[in-house]
Amino acid sequence: MDGLLPEILLSVFGTLVMVSDALTEESHKDWLGVISLVGIYSAVMAALISYVNRGTAFHGMILVDGYATFFRLLVFVIGFLTVLASFSYLKRDGLPQGEYYALILFSLAGQGLMAASSELIMIFLGLEISSISTYILAGFLRHDAKSNESALKYFFLGSFATAFLLYGVALIYGATGSTRLDAIRLAIEKGEAGGKLLAVATALMFVGFAFKVSAAPFQIWTPDVYQGAPSPVTAFLSTGPKAAAFAIFMRVFFTALPDSSEAWMWLLWISALLSMTIGNFAALMQTNIKRLLAYSSIAHAGYVLVAFASRTRIGAAAAMFYLAAYAFMNIGAFVVVSHYSSRGERYVAIDDYAGLGHRYPFLAALVTIYLLSLIGIPLTGGFFGKFYIFRAAVNADLIWLTVLGLLNSTVAAYYYLRILVVMYMQEPKESTPLDPLPAGIAATLVVSAAAVFYLGMFPGRVLEFATQAALFVPPR
Amino acid sequence: MVPLSWYLVLSAVLFGLGVAGFLFKRNIITIFMSIELMLNAVNLSFVAFSYYWRQIAGQIFVFFVIVVAAAEAAVGLAIIIVVFRNRQTLNVDDLEAMKF
Numbered sequence: 001m002d003g004l005l006p007e008i009l010l011s012v013f014g015t016l017v018m019v020s021d022a023l024t025e026e027s028h029k030d031w032l033g034v035i036s037l038v039g040i041y042s043a044v045m046a047a048l049i050s051y052v053n054r055g056t057a058f059h060g061m062i063l064v065d066g067y068a069t070f071f072r073l074l075v076f077v078i079g080f081l082t083v084l085a086s087f088s089y090l091k092r093d094g095l096p097q098g099e100y101y102a103l104i105l106f107s108l109a110g111q112g113l114m115a116a117s118s119e120l121i122m123i124f125l126g127l128e129i130s131s132i133s134t135y136i137l138a139g140f141l142r143h144d145a146k147s148n149e150s151a152l153k154y155f156f157l158g159s160f161a162t163a164f165l166l167y168g169v170a171l172i173y174g175a176t177g178s179t180r181l182d183a184i185r186l187a188i189e190k191g192e193a194g195g196k197l198l199a200v201a202t203a204l205m206f207v208g209f210a211f212k213v214s215a216a217p218f219q220i221w222t223p224d225v226y227q228g229a230p231s232p233v234t235a236f237l238s239t240g241p242k243a244a245a246f247a248i249f250m251r252v253f254f255t256a257l258p259d260s261s262e263a264w265m266w267l268l269w270i271s272a273l274l275s276m277t278i279g280n281f282a283a284l285m286q287t288n289i290k291r292l293l294a295y296s297s298i299a300h301a302g303y304v305l306v307a308f309a310s311r312t313r314i315g316a317a318a319a320m321f322y323l324a325a326y327a328f329m330n331i332g333a334f335v336v337v338s339h340y341s342s343r344g345e346r347y348v349a350i351d352d353y354a355g356l357g358h359r360y361p362f363l364a365a366l367v368t369i370y371l372l373s374l375i376g377i378p379l380t381g382g383f384f385g386k387f388y389i390f391r392a393a394v395n396a397d398l399i400w401l402t403v404l405g406l407l408n409s410t411v412a413a414y415y416y417l418r419i420l421v422v423m424y425m426q427e428p429k430e431s432t433p434l435d436p437l438p439a440g441i442a443a444t445l446v447v448s449a450a451a452v453f454y455l456g457m458f459p460g461r462v463l464e465f466a467t468q469a470a471l472f473v474p475p476r
Numbered sequence: 477m478v479p480l481s482w483y484l485v486l487s488a489v490l491f492g493l494g495v496a497g498f499l500f501k502r503n504i505i506t507i508f509m510s511i512e513l514m515l516n517a518v519n520l521s522f523v524a525f526s527y528y529w530r531q532i533a534g535q536i537f538v539f540f541v542i543v544v545a546a547a548e549a550a551v552g553l554a555i556i557i558v559v560f561r562n563r564q565t566l567n568v569d570d571l572e573a574m575k576f
Binding site: 039127128132135136139142143145146148149150151152153155156159160162166167169170171173174176179210223224227291373 | 484491494495498504507509511515517518521522524526528529531533534537540541544547548551552554555556558559562563571573574
């Protein structure tokens, strides 16, 4: 019975952090971050232990398999890096530490639950546990108007999306008499399910999931939320909850609804194309780096949807690989933004990065690695991510989507390279002050850069694990 | 006996009203209430289906939804209060610190 051990540990540690927050003096609050790191580390270990005894738990509501473990480990590592990068940010801006770490831990518990659920109500609960914590995190700069606005928009559009998802769940329950994914599939195969009700339910769930992964045409909230939220939180939002949302998106559609995959493939097709195009072309016109990365994150969701639309095991594995590679390069980029922005996030315009290459060569080199990986240059994780995705799409005869996707990634290269040009070829306008790199941030940056290179040079093991984990995807 | 379809139509209408309110109302509190209306429309569907399938599960789901909606309300109202303190307004059109 260790199917839920990682989530239980995270909740216990989250509560522990909150209680100790009330009991520790201001000068000892650093320990709260350390407790959180220990909590996440133990959750990683617990995820590995529950993988050893994999199988179903709680009457089939929890399913621990390679897929669940892959996403659990991914979101926990993302959480670990976020906490590590937040130490100095919280101190610099004088934010309360206990609540912040506790919310990250609770959000991770929700995401772990999402990854491991095989039942629609559990998926809904995991999604809400994760979302409600992140609504608060987005508004963590309480006196900052942008952060308020970010939290409010995230909360409204997030709950709006959840309501659609939940309506879809209700209609599926009505059509099949069950909320367990495998039972739903059985009922549909036996022809017991109402066809029209099922079609409406599929569409509603698609809307809900597309909102959560910020895929077009449901992406409008993304730029505002990512821009206004504190930068380490944006690093977290754009990777952890997004990966977990993709995890349940694929799990639900492949496990419960493979019979209508011809129909929903077209929804994915259109959404993938729109996400890539809107994300990349809007990013071209941005002057704020957080907003640029937000639009680029919409485009990257589009690439993952291309892999999803191929509806094969290789496609699902490519999506998983891409989400992992994307997580590291994006965390790296946002953590640099968070460090460079200085107190109160003053320096977030692209022009503020002028001359970074001469003044802080080490930081600039790291930014270069992340940006090259976001473009998809060989030797970085982003290259193999894109390569696997488009190979899966070609194998599935999605020729047009592949061509349009490749054209899109060339457009994307322009705005990433523009940042590099500003960094290396322009003279600084004013000498923006920069604190020396704190240990936590340096560690996060080096680990993400190492992960980007690892996935770019030795992608074999991760891809193999992902392909094994994607066994649940039915053959077409 | 009232047939299942009546409940479903009522639920769909309530959900539609919630969506319309969310999209067209300009007051933050009203938008928030529209979301609650959508969630409760879903609850109605759950209960109706629960009766139709003669299963208790559908009604238990409603409890989960109510709990989640309560948590959402707590967080949502807190966020609304913070926004109001900083802006002195509850009109969503005034929320434009960030623009394209």
